[in-house]
Amino acid sequence: MVCSQRSTGARRLLLSLLLIAAWEAGSGQVHYSVQEEAKHGTFVGRIAQDLGLELAELVPRLFRVASKGRGDLLEVNLQNGILFVNSRIDREELCGRRAECSIHLEVMVERPLKLFHVEVEVKDINDNPPRFLRQEQRLFILESRTVDSRFPLEGAFDMDIGANAELRYKLNSNEHFHLDVKTNEEGTNSLGLVLTKPVDREETQELRLLLIAVDGGKPELTGTVQLLINVLDANDNAPEFDKSVYNVRLLENTPNGTLVIKLNASDADEGINKEIVYLFSNLVLDNVKSKFTINSNSGEITVKGELDYEDCNLYEINIDAVDKSPFPLTGHCKVIVKLLDENDNTPEMAVTSPSLPVKEDAPPGTVIALISLSDRDSGANGQVTCTLSPHVPFKLVSTFKNYYSLVLDSALDREKVSHYESVVTARDGGSPSLSSTASLSVEVADVNDNAPLFAQPEYTVFVKENNPPGRHIFTVSARDSDAQENARVSYSLVERRVGERALSSYVSVHAESGQVSALQPLDHEELELLQFQVSARDAGEPPLGSTVTLRVFVLDENDNAPALLPPAPGGPGGAVSELVSRSVGAGHVVAKVRAVDADSGYNAWLSYELLPAAGGARSPFRVGLYTGEISTTRALEEADSPRQRLLVLVKDHGEPALMATATVLLSLVDSGQAPKASWRASSGPVNAEAALVDVNVYLIIAICAVSSLLVLSLLLYTALRCSASPTEGACGPGKPVLVCSSAVGSWSYSQQRRQRVCSGEGPPKTDLMAFSPSLPQGPSSEDNPRQPNPDWRYSASLRAGMHSSVHLEEAGILRAGPGGSDQQWPTVSSATPEPEAGEVSPPVGAGVNSNSWTFKYGPGNPKQSGPGELPDKFIIPGSPAIISIRQEPTNSQIDKSDFITFGKKEETKKKKKKKKGNKTQEKKEKGNSTTDNSDQ
Structure with missing residues (x-):
């Protein structure tokens, strides 16, 4: 078999070396070389230094080296970063007779992960001598053979390559034969003995020669074989072939029985000496005989076994043509069968995953997996490409020949995709191409990148x-x-x-x-x-x-009972004591009970009730339901007891209601002996009365001054506006002028049409308005209770009875809490039972003076203002004046009732009675008087 005997010439070796050098220049990888059979510990290279790694980081970064195939041939000293020979390297065992033999190392470090490729070329040394397959070769030569007859010999083979495998042959000196060596077009040697002097069987029946094969290595190694030549008796003509060498090209995987070649030899003899038998030479090895067979009669060589290009791609078959003479002569030829490669091997793929799972914050370019490809075919059939599908945030990067790295191509987000399934496909360049696939599962590891x-x-x-x-x-x-x-x-x-x-x-x-x-x-x-x-x-x-x-x-819950305010603790036994003149008429206020409740809303809405006397006698006094004012129901008589003891029950509107009782002691005296009714303080009735008179005088003076100043300002403003426009026939409407604003509401007045003022029909009129602030609407739910408005509660000054303070939050506007609209305090009318009149008494609660500001509705206006509308009525405690607000009519006619008047209640009522004999207004006034005399 010449499949293992091929030698490479100097030109082919030089070309291979040039190709290797060119690849090394373009690969950018570290390249070393080492001779085979080097001893253990032989220095190969400073791999850590050449890769740009520090010696101190080799161990912390888990420096490791792996190679495909045997991984124990080379090792790295982690102390000095030197690559050395670890075990025996036999090039022939590692690579056979291939021209290139390299050990490919994969060097990996972590933190961060990096991959390097290192190629170590194994150089051949002349460690294999030439070998002959047999220790002895036997030849049969007819004594009648002529000079220059050639007899083929089996050559030697050398496991080395290059010059170490270039063989030359020597034959020991003799007088009959010399050695002939020819090189065919396939690059193999054809060896034969050439007869230089006829042999005579009678003289010499057997000759022994020594054939020596010498390789081209240094030092030279040799191999020998004994040649035993038997001289046969006469047969004049031996069979002859058309050619000495036949070249056949055959596809691998050719089915059994396929004809390879039909040989034809001729013999010039006659008769039985002309009949030829075709046989395999005794030089043909058994593995060749297992692949091919020859028909001894026809000379047809056919395929017998499986032909695989990857196992052996060249077969040399020596054929003998022997005639049937008793002393047969033999003709010789060689059939060289060269197999052609077919794409019959699918690519092989190995995937390693050193970085799974992958953290979602891994930067692009992170190596996730390593992929190595191989194909046993040759040429285009063995060229493999690698693709990745489907579309995933990864990509394949070719790192070294058939090595790929799967790297991260874009950012990952585990919360969107936590697992990727991809398919790696390896496809060769054959026609048709073959492919193989490998599934790769990539888990995305979570990092803390989302806050709760x-x-x-x-x-x-x-x-x-x-x-x-x-x-x-x-x-x-x-x-x-x-x-x-x-x-x-x-x-x-x-x-x-x-x-x-x-x-x-x-x-x-x-x-x-x-x-x-x-x-x-x-x-x-x-x-x-x-x-x-x-x-x-x-x-x-x-x-x-x-x-x-x-x-x-x-x-709020109703957990606070009403508390009585001073001067209740000042009287005897905690009672209120008052002197009442017997001459007072019906409806005269003689005393007042003051109380507050620490709760809010309805829980703080107090009502007053006069408990019946112990004897069942009808009392000439009554108490206001919501004001706490004690007034007479009729004129006092001489028969009435001079000392009246009244029990007033103060009760809130909570569930359940809480209550307290107040005792009021009234002393009935003649008109000449009783001073003006006043609250009795702990120091005595005279001091309390004097203090109250002083306060009322100051309040009256202050209110009159303010009212006069306001009217004067309005008159002056109207006059200036009319005089500023002399060309106009009438005074037009003026813009609203802001008087006062607060967080609770805004007070403003607007001048009425100047036409009315200029015509002299009456005094200047203004409208006083109050705007409630817009409050944000909060969430409301049927499941959650509604929050009462804290504005229901009185300020501390009102609870203490400070009459001079004006608090807009007490002014009759109830602003609901979140989710509620503006509402009005629950009030009780003390002027008229007709709801259309709109006059309202002071707000319900304790500590409010009866001299309160009352806002009246204008004609046709609703009592309840919707969200965002102007409130219709306001009650401002602590002032004896009455303020009426009427909205401006939509037409040009303005009623005199639209004016705002200032003064006490009694003065306002008198002025209303004098205006044009308005019967409707008189009915309202009579209704107010009746209501004042009735029990609230």
Whole structure:
């Protein structure tokens, strides 16, 4: 067999070396060389230095070397970074007789992951001598053979390559034969003995020669074989072939029975000496005989076994043509069968995954997997390309020959895609091409890149006061898109001060469930709104967090009974004492009970009730239902008891209602002995009366001064506007001028049409208006109780009876809490029973003077103003004046009742009676007088 005997000439070796050098220049990889059979520890190269790695980082970065195939041939000393020979390297065992033989190393370091390719070329040494397949070769030569007859010999083979495998032959000196060596077009040697002197069987029947094969290595190695030549008796002509060498090209995988070649030899003899038999030469090896067979009669060589180009691509078959003479002569030829490669091997693929799973914050370019490809075919059939599908955030990068790296191409987000399935396809360049696939599963590892999020930035919670300690009031919940520990959320309070105390003394939050609990009973009178933040933080590294705001409204409950205000404690036994003249008429106010309630809304709405006397006698006094004013129901008589003891029940409107009682002691005296009724203080009745008279005088003076100043200002303003436009025939409407504004509302007045003023029909008129501020609408739910408006409650000054203060929040406007619209205080009319009149008594509650400002509705205006509209009536405690507001008519006619008047109630009523004999107005006034005399 010449498949293992091929030698490479100097030209082919030089060409191979040039190709290797050109590839090395373009690959950019580290290249070393080492001779085969080098001893253990032989220096190969400073691999760490050449790769740009520091010696100190080899161990921490897990420096390791791997090679395809045997991995123990080379090793790296981690102390000095030197690559050395670890075990015996036999080039012939590693690469056979291939011209190129290299060990490919994959060097990997982590933190970060990097991959290097190192090629170590194994150089051949002359360590294999030429070998003959047989120790002895036997030849049969007819004595009648002529000079220059050639007899083929089996040559030797050398496992080395290049010059070490270039063989030359020598034959020991003799007189009959010399050695002939020819090189055919396939690059193989054809060896034969040439007869130089005829042999004579009678002289010599057997000759022994020594054939020596010498290689081209240094030092030279030799191999020998014994040639045993038997001289046969005469047969004049031996069979002859048309050619000495036949070349046949055959596809691999050719089926059995396929004809390879039909040989034809001729013999010049006659008879039986002309008949020829074709046989395999005894030089043909058994593996060739297992692949081919020859028909001894026809000379046809056919395929017998499986032909595989990857196992052997060249077969040399020596054929003998022997005649049938008793002393046969033999003709010789050689058939060289060269196999052609077919694309019959699919690409092979090996995938290693050193970086799975991949963190979602891995930067683009991170190596995820290593892919190595191989194909046993040759040429285009063995050229393999690699593709990736479907569309995934990865790409393939060719790193070295048939090596690829799967690297990250774009950013990952585990919360969007946590798992990728991709298919790597390897396809060769054959026609048709063959391919193989490998599935690659890539898991995306989570990193803490998402903070816990609440469903909304703030929540409104309503809790009734006097709750039991530890009551659950709300549950906060935040969602984290991460996984495992990065998604485990814990909750905590954002600590702050609430007044003089820490927030944690009021509420607590469960770290795991997010349940918010009240640690102590909440008191609406102490704390109406508790606003705080809850923080949600995950368990990632580093942890991320967010906050949510909780607005806890403490709802009022009726837990405070009405409390009586001074001067109730000043009288004897805690009673109010007053002197009443017997000459007073019906409806005269003789005393007033003052009380406040610490609650809010209806729970603080107080009503007054006069309890019946013990004896069942009818009392000549009554108490205002909502004012607490005690007045006479009729004129006092001599028969009435000089000392009247009245019990007034003060009750709120809560559920259940709470109450308190006040005792009022009235002393009936003659008209000459009784001073003006006044409150009795603890120091005596005279001092209290004097103090009250002083206060009323100051109030009357102040109100009159302000009213006069306002009227004068309006007259002056109207005159200036009319004089500023002399060309106009009438005064046009002026723009509203702002008088006063506050957080509660805005007061303004607008000048009426100047036409009325200039025509002299009456004094200048103005409209006084109050605007309620727009309040944001809060969340409301049927499941959550509605928060009462804190504006229901009186200010501290009103509770104490400070009459000089004017609080717009007490002015009859009820602004609801979150989710509620503007409403009006519940009031009781003291002027007229007709709802259309719109005159309203002071707001319900304690500590309000009866001399209150009353706002009247204009004709046709509704009692209740909708959201965003101008309120129709206002009650401002602490002032004896009456203010009437009427909305401006839509037409040009303006009624005199649209004017605003200032003064006491009695003066206002007198002026109304004098105006044009308005019967409707007189009915209203009579109705007001009747209502004043009735029980409220």
